[in-house]
Amino acid sequence: MLNETFKLEKTDLGHYVVVSFGPVAEENLPQPGQFYMFYKEYVKKPFSVAFLKENRLFFIIKKVGPFTSSIPDEVRVEGPYGKPFPAVVTNTFLISGGAGIAPICFLAEKLTEQNLPFTWLHGESKAENLTLLDYLPVKPNKVSVEPTLVTDLLPKEAQFYCACGPKPMLKGLHSKWGTNGFVSLEERMSCGFGACYGCVIPTTSGYQRVCKEGPVFEAGELLWQEL
Amino acid sequence: MAGAVSLKKLTLKNPFIASSGTCGYADADLIPLDKFGAAVTKTITLLPRQGNRPPRLVETPAGLVNSIGLQNMGLEAFKQFLTDFKKPTTLIVSVGGESPEDFATIVEELNTYDLIDAFELNLSCPNVKMGGEVVGKDYVTVSNILEASLKSTTKPLLVKLSPFTEQLDKILQHWESKVEAFVLFNTFPAMDIDPRSGKPVLGAVSGGLSGPAIYPIVLNSIYKYSKAHTLVASGGIATTDIAKKFIMAGARALEIGTGNLWNPAFIEMLLKEV
Numbered sequence: 001m002l003n004e005t006f007k008l009e010k011t012d013l014g015h016y017v018v019v020s021f022g023p024v025a026e027e028n029l030p031q032p033g034q035f036y037m038f039y040k041e042y043v044k045k046p047f048s049v050a051f052l053k054e055n056r057l058f059f060i061i062k063k064v065g066p067f068t069s070s071i072p073d074e075v076r077v078e079g080p081y082g083k084p085f086p087a088v089v090t091n092t093f094l095i096s097g098g099a100g101i102a103p104i105c106f107l108a109e110k111l112t113e114q115n116l117p118f119t120w121l122h123g124e125s126k127a128e129n130l131t132l133l134d135y136l137p138v139k140p141n142k143v144s145v146e147p148t149l150v151t152d153l154l155p156k157e158a159q160f161y162c163a164c165g166p167k168p169m170l171k172g173l174h175s176k177w178g179t180n181g182f183v184s185l186e187e188r189m190s191c192g193f194g195a196c197y198g199c200v201i202p203t204t205s206g207y208q209r210v211c212k213e214g215p216v217f218e219a220g221e222l223l224w225q226e227l
Numbered sequence: 228m229a230g231a232v233s234l235k236k237l238t239l240k241n242p243f244i245a246s247s248g249t250c251g252y253a254d255a256d257l258i259p260l261d262k263f264g265a266a267v268t269k270t271i272t273l274l275p276r277q278g279n280r281p282p283r284l285v286e287t288p289a290g291l292v293n294s295i296g297l298q299n300m301g302l303e304a305f306k307q308f309l310t311d312f313k314k315p316t317t318l319i320v321s322v323g324g325e326s327p328e329d330f331a332t333i334v335e336e337l338n339t340y341d342l343i344d345a346f347e348l349n350l351s352c353p354n355v356k357m358g359g360e361v362v363g364k365d366y367v368t369v370s371n372i373l374e375a376s377l378k379s380t381t382k383p384l385l386v387k388l389s390p391f392t393e394q395l396d397k398i399l400q401h402w403e404s405k406v407e408a409f410v411l412f413n414t415f416p417a418m419d420i421d422p423r424s425g426k427p428v429l430g431a432v433s434g435g436l437s438g439p440a441i442y443p444i445v446l447n448s449i450y451k452y453s454k455a456h457t458l459v460a461s462g463g464i465a466t467t468d469i470a471k472k473f474i475m476a477g478a479r480a481l482e483i484g485t486g487n488l489w490n491p492a493f494i495e496m497l498l499k500e501v
Contacts, residue, residue, distance in 0.1 A: 003491070187281065190284050193255070194256075195251055196249060196284075199284065202280075
């Protein structure tokens with residue numbers, strides 16, 4: 001496991017920042033869906049990997065608070081943490097919304113490497129946020145911009161899916177397509193490695209930690225009405 | 228480098244204790260618990276508790292507010308857990324309850340387990356019948372719990388108090404000779420509001436503040452009471468400099484909580500630098 005300080009390279013895209021560090025040793029490389037904790041002066045935050053380039057890790061971070069709006073030049077990094085998406089999925093629909101694009105992009109990259117077919121739908125709140133797509137090694141097949149929602153793009157017949165995005169998007173997906181898929185969830189975390197029980201979500205087997213039992217859950221495990 | 232320390236009956240190989248709620252049941256796999264002088268389990272209650280509804284965490288400047296709500300497996304499952312548990316270091320079991328009888332029952336039932344070295348009574352548990360006030364609110368409520376617990380176990384008792392415990396002087400004075408140590412303090416009652424919605428951030432509305440934001444307040448109490456009392460400091464020890472200050476102020480041992488969550492290798496820095 002990685003626990004060391006890195007200088008960050010940052011590309012500011014307005015709504016998002018693309019952040020990278022590395023290279024990291026082979027044994028510390030992540031699987032799609034896994035995340036790293038960034039720590040700087042009493043603030044620790046989880047970020048999912050969006051893609052790799054020669055063992056350098058790239059993250060897509062949405063500016064939502066003081067930390068993400070002014071990401072430090074240097075942070076201590078721990079990881080990879082968490083349970084990834086299944087390694088092999090075929091004919092899957094990848095559904096992402098907003099900053100949920102990060103783990104889905106990484107999954108798309110891995111599926112492409114393995115020649116596994118997929119369809120990727122992505123939703124954004126504003127058209128100007130789409131400049132992000134120029135930085136990605138793999139692009140979504142279709143993109144929606146509000147007021148059109150990514151869930152408006154779903155084919156009528158339910159498909160197997162892997163998804164990450166805001167809770168309303170995930171709920172919309174679940175209500176249209178049911179539980180045949182995997183979702184990656186976000187929660188506030190303080191440790192990232194299962195010690196504090198701060199990041200729990202309601203599941204069919206009680207409260208489960210997003211950092212340890214997740215962040216990727218089978219959609220059927222979640223208590224959707226309580227999310 | 229910090230060496231072995233003695234409280235009263237207990238001797239720890241170093242003064243650093245992994246605090247309750249930050250190292251699982253003293254089984255957190257990424258924190259090297261074997262390097263600590265002791266590890267305190269999550270608080271064990273008579274019945275299992277699923278804990279508070281999320282969100283359970285919010286960051287504040289130099290601090291962290293949590294409202295885990297004592298999520299734990301409960302006494303019976305904990306006994307099962309202990310049967311094949313290999314403790315990493317001196318093992319302190321944190322005990323919680325709503326009444327003196329709850330505390331007494333738990334320490335009595337766990338008294339025969341040789342691998343438990345001591346108990347820590349978590350007197351900051353909310354008492355639902357008393358409108359959520361902490362069970363160890365003042366001299367009388369603390370005394371009732373200590374009396375019942377001391378009768379029910381032969382193991383050393385550490386007493387972890389809420390920072391707003393009333394009649395603290397009287398409690399320390401009366402019980403000093405009968406307990407192993409006082410742990411000052413548990414987290415500070417706290418909350419935060421989401422400025423966009425105007426609503427409390429935490430699912431349970433209120434929680435407890437930890438982290439460096441609280442250390443000067445705790446340091447003040449440790450400095451004040453350490454000459455006459457056996458104290459374990461707890462509150463905001465998230466840098467090696469803060470740890471040194473608590474030792475200078477007279478704390479016999481230090482509980483490390485949020486510091487472990489922020490860096491599971493923090494203990495290695497403490498062992499090297501303090």
